[in-house]
Amino acid sequence: MNDEQTFEIHIIENGPTHIKGKFSFKDSAGNLSAEHNELFFCRCGRSKNKPFCDGSHKNQWQTPE
Amino acid sequence: MASYDSDYSGSNDRQYTNGEITVFWKPNKCIHATTCYKELIEVFNPRKRPWVNMNGASTEEIIRVVNLCPTEALTFKYNKNLSEQPVRQILPETENEVRVMRDGPLVIKGNFKVYGPDGTEYKRMKMVSICRCGASLQMPFCDGTHRKIGFTGK
Ligand code: FES
Numbered sequence: 001m002n003d004e005q006t007f008e009i010h011i012i013e014n015g016p017t018h019i020k021g022k023f024s025f026k027d028s029a030g031n032l033s034a035e036h037n038e039l040f041f042c043r044c045g046r047s048k049n050k051p052f053c054d055g056s057h058k059n060q061w062q063t064p065e
Numbered sequence: 066m067a068s069y070d071s072d073y074s075g076s077n078d079r080q081y082t083n084g085e086i087t088v089f090w091k092p093n094k095c096i097h098a099t100t101c102y103k104e105l106i107e108v109f110n111p112r113k114r115p116w117v118n119m120n121g122a123s124t125e126e127i128i129r130v131v132n133l134c135p136t137e138a139l140t141f142k143y144n145k146n147l148s149e150q151p152v153r154q155i156l157p158e159t160e161n162e163v164r165v166m167r168d169g170p171l172v173i174k175g176n177f178k179v180y181g182p183d184g185t186e187y188k189r190m191k192m193v194s195i196c197r198c199g200a201s202l203q204m205p206f207c208d209g210t211h212r213k214i215g216f217t218g219k
Contacts (some may be wrong), residue, residue: 007161007175009195011205013182017171017195023161028168028218039163041171045199050218051165063204 016053083119095138170207
């Protein structure tokens with residue numbers, strides 16, 4: 001596996017979705033942005049900067065069981 | 066080595082080997098895309114029994130066609146790694162893409178791996194929806210709960 005091909009999704013406990021590697025990103029309006037290396041996406045639904053994580057999950061959210 | 070045709074755990078799943086790799090066939094996953102026999106009738110011939118002839122082509126050619134199957138109906142393992150998860154590579158043309166669905170999940174396509182909080186890898190998929198609303202009961206995957214709770218992506 002070389003870096004060129006890495007595309008990994010890491011679910012952070014009680015925190016965001018950390019995506020790293022080579023991927024393109026489309027927002028909900030369908031706008032495509034260039035190749036990314038690393039983004040953190042909100043998973044708790046509380047971020048003020050959706051779809052990205054702004055730290056709002058801290059001490060406020062736990063993964064539902 | 067001859068291919069064999071075995072039925073196990075009461076299902077219709079089959080496996081076929083040429084001694085080097087084993088091809089696994091899960092009929093209930095087949096969506097009848099016909100890719101396998103259009104590509105390699107010498108190996109995948111639905112009119113013959115067994116329908117998979119592992120001596121009909123080279124291992125490399127069989128792997129290439131197994132990897133073209135659009136579902137998990139055909140997978141393979143190297144016989145030396147039989148205890149591992151079946152291998153299924155994603156087609157190289159698949160674009161790596163992360164897409165935000167309005168008021169819904171993240172949809173991820175391509176050749177990716179998903180790791181849980183404890184570092185274990187989830188089953189390989191070529192498309193996945195990751196929950197953004199915080200309320201799925203199938204975390205980290207979207208289970209449709211976002212609609213019930215009226216999640217908005219704003
Ligand atoms: S985004 Fe679909 S269940 Fe949370």
